[in-house]
Amino acid sequence: MKKDKNLDELFRDKLLNYEQEPPAYLLENVLAGVAGARRNRKIVFWRISGVAAALLLAFIAGWQINFRNGQDIKKDVIVSQQSAPEISAEEKTELASSTIANQPENKDSNTENLSEKVNSQRADLVHEKQIKKSESKSILKNSGNEQMALANENYKLASDGNQNTADRIKTIAKNSKSEQITSSDESLIAQKSDDSMLLKPFRSLFRLKNGGMENSAKNLLAIKKEVPQAARSEKTIDQQIMEQNRQTLMAQNQAKGKSRWLVGAQVSPEYSISRSNHSQVYASNMLNSSTNPVDLGGGISVELKKGKRWSLQSGVYYSGMGQSSGNSNISAGKDFAFASSNRGSEYFNTNATIDASNSKMMMNSTAGVIEFKGIPAGIELGANLEDKTMVSNAVVVSNARFIQNFEYIEIPLYLRYTLLDSKFDVEMLGGFSSNLLVGNQTFMESSAGKNRIGSTKDMEPMNYSGTLGIGLKYGLSKHVSLNVEPRVKYFLNSLNSNASVTYKPYTIGVFTGLSYEF
Amino acid sequence: MEDFKPIISDCINGSRKAQSMLYHQFAPKMFGVCLRYAKDATEAEDNLQDGFIKVYANLKNFRHDGSLEGWIRRIMINVSLEKLRKQHLLYPVEDVAIYDSVNFSDDVIAKIAADDLIKLIQQLPPRYRMVFNLYVIEGFSHQEIAKEMSITQGTSKSNLARARDILKKKVHENYGELNAQNNYTA
Numbered sequence A: 001m002k003k004d005k006n007l008d009e010l011f012r013d014k015l016l017n018y019e020q021e022p023p024a025y026l027l028e029n030v031l032a033g034v035a036g037a038r039r040n041r042k043i044v045f046w047r048i049s050g051v052a053a054a055l056l057l058a059f060i061a062g063w064q065i066n067f068r069n070g071q072d073i074k075k076d077v078i079v080s081q082q083s084a085p086e087i088s089a090e091e092k093t094e095l096a097s098s099t100i101a102n103q104p105e106n107k108d109s110n111t112e113n114l115s116e117k118v119n120s121q122r123a124d125l126v127h128e129k130q131i132k133k134s135e136s137k138s139i140l141k142n143s144g145n146e147q148m149a150l151a152n153e154n155y156k157l158a159s160d161g162n163q164n165t166a167d168r169i170k171t172i173a174k175n176s177k178s179e180q181i182t183s184s185d186e187s188l189i190a191q192k193s194d195d196s197m198l199l200k201p202f203r204s205l206f207r208l209k210n211g212g213m214e215n216s217a218k219n220l221l222a223i224k225k226e227v228p229q230a231a232r233s234e235k236t237i238d239q240q241i242m243e244q245n246r247q248t249l250m251a252q253n254q255a256k257g258k259s260r261w262l263v264g265a266q267v268s269p270e271y272s273i274s275r276s277n278h279s280q281v282y283a284s285n286m287l288n289s290s291t292n293p294v295d296l297g298g299g300i301s302v303e304l305k306k307g308k309r310w311s312l313q314s315g316v317y318y319s320g321m322g323q324s325s326g327n328s329n330i331s332a333g334k335d336f337a338f339a340s341s342n343r344g345s346e347y348f349n350t351n352a353t354i355d356a357s358n359s360k361m362m363m364n365s366t367a368g369v370i371e372f373k374g375i376p377a378g379i380e381l382g383a384n385l386e387d388k389t390m391v392s393n394a395v396v397v398s399n400a401r402f403i404q405n406f407e408y409i410e411i412p413l414y415l416r417y418t419l420l421d422s423k424f425d426v427e428m429l430g431g432f433s434s435n436l437l438v439g440n441q442t443f444m445e446s447s448a449g450k451n452r453i454g455s456t457k458d459m460e461p462m463n464y465s466g467t468l469g470i471g472l473k474y475g476l477s478k479h480v481s482l483n484v485e486p487r488v489k490y491f492l493n494s495l496n497s498n499a500s501v502t503y504k505p506y507t508i509g510v511f512t513g514l515s516y517e518f
Numbered sequence B: 001m002e003d004f005k006p007i008i009s010d011c012i013n014g015s016r017k018a019q020s021m022l023y024h025q026f027a028p029k030m031f032g033v034c035l036r037y038a039k040d041a042t043e044a045e046d047n048l049q050d051g052f053i054k055v056y057a058n059l060k061n062f063r064h065d066g067s068l069e070g071w072i073r074r075i076m077i078n079v080s081l082e083k084l085r086k087q088h089l090l091y092p093v094e095d096v097a098i099y100d101s102v103n104f105s106d107d108v109i110a111k112i113a114a115d116d117l118i119k120l121i122q123q124l125p126p127r128y129r130m131v132f133n134l135y136v137i138e139g140f141s142h143q144e145i146a147k148e149m150s151i152t153q154g155t156s157k158s159n160l161a162r163a164r165d166i167l168k169k170k171v172h173e174n175y176g177e178l179n180a181q182n183n184y185t186a
Helices: A002-015 A025-102 A107-140 A144-159 A165-194 A200-209 A211-226 A229-233 A237-257 A334-343 B004-012 B016-037 B041-061 B068-086 B106-111 B114-122 B126-137 B142-149 B153-175
Strands: A260-273 A276-278 A288-291 A294-306 A310-326 A353-355 A360-365 A368-372 A401-420 A424-446 A449-456 A462-475 A480-491 A501-503 A506-517
Touching: A002 B106, A002 B114, A002 B126, A002 B153, A025 A401, A025 A424, A025 A462, A025 B016, A025 B041, A260 A310, A260 A480, A294 A401, A294 A506, A310 A424, A360 A401, A368 A424, A368 A501, A401 A449, A401 A462, A424 A480, B004 B016, B004 B041, B016 B041, B016 B068, B016 B114, B016 B126, B041 B068, B068 B126, B106 B153, B114 B126, B114 B153, B126 B142, B126 B153, B142 B153
Parallel strands: none
Antiparallel strands: A260 A294, A260 A506, A276 A501, A288 A310, A294 A310, A310 A401, A353 A360, A360 A368, A368 A449, A401 A424, A424 A449, A424 A462, A462 A480, A480 A506
């Protein structure tokens, strides 16, 4: 036991404070790992923000649709309110005709009878009107007390026969009309004051659910139709013009507020500009990215236009992008001498690593690590040469270039604002997109042609991007427009999940296409 | 400990310079710790890297009521323990081999360099290595070890005894000139 304790103490004394300097590259890895963890937190933040924004937009869109439905139902009610003066006109016509018929014969003797008759007719009409008003008011949810007060007033007026009949008729008609208008205005004001913005969707939802309410509105329309045409002919020319103007204005307002849909298709050449950061260790052994090939993008868009200025756009787009990587030129050293004398070709001073387990070759590029399916034909590896003194082990001798292609399906959500609304529209657009990676290929291009040799490792399957653009729209016809839209897209998160690589390219495209509005 | 407060604060704010300073301050000692718990230098490097990433991620939770070095050391040990748990190395088939117990002078071990002692420890089976490190170097009790490793105290004692035996045998094999006396056990 004592021996064991001695042994333990010996080990403890020697090892408790033992220190050894770790390899220098570990610090870089640690710092890259910390940065990666922070970036992951940012990505989570952006994802949550994206979902929240999408939910908010969906809520606003739903609210707008509900709001529109609510307005439609309310318009029916307004029409029923406008039928009230027509009842007064009818009343006026009937009463006036009987008055005129009786006047030439014996004005004085018939006055009393006429008064009674008029009062009787007036009472019936007012009573009928009250019933209609009662239905209208029940929809508008006005208080029953107001309604009763109005009915009592009308009855009082109808039973009072002391004044001149014609004047009475005019007065009754005027009172009735003004009361109706006042009543309808009050109802609308009450309705408007009740309609807080937040309650509108729920109110309209309630109305949609409540079929009885809708039926009441339809009944009102039916009652309106029953009003004889003769009443309308009684209107003066001015009244008719005013009525027509009012109807035109209402129609215009309705058209203005109505949502329109646009469906379109666009294509665009897309030029991507690489923007990347790398850890020092990674960058010290990385291919030189030189050119960015122009790719083709395009897709189908759906746009909901609300009002004259604002619209919401989504759709499905295909987007291709990529980069071509070569090597930094070095014109000295044994590797260069070997490459230029024996092969007449370039050599890659970027080291290639070989995974012994599956013989896969890997090289660092600005977009991430290129993983080769095998060792491609046309490539000479220093490690495979018999005489290893001629060239470094990890050197790759070839005259090839590596082309990395990435293909995405983009689902955007853009908000558009019309700056200039004429034959030639100018719009601004901005928004976010979700980009699903659907293609990841790496090709080797040499004098022998272009062959697929592998893919880029650690590419994120889902990315988020922000887009800004200007839309120019020229109306070819009432429904068809030609669009030209320069857009800039910027990826918000790194396309590669490798902790040593931050790859966020820009994409510039000019989307051209047609859209159909309905 | 007070001296580290500004560096800790800067590290929390993401300052690379502060993170580098903290790393340089503790990395050599912590690498020594990781080397003892790992089977080789590569695994130790991995543990050191993972450990420091955890240190930076959790610095905001450091309460400043104890030694920062002790706190970081504990994280390094936890990383090693976690790795062993993931690899299911804490629950191996019981080692039924019978090891010879050898006796030798303490001077022999005193003459062995620390690097070489660590290499001997790295050759221990993972669970024995863990128990030996926790008990002998860190000063944990068998009760604490049993709790940390989810084993019984008896297993901990047994593992420690076997670890010692293996180490003695390896010292004997590698450094000779020992006053060996074999005791065979039934």
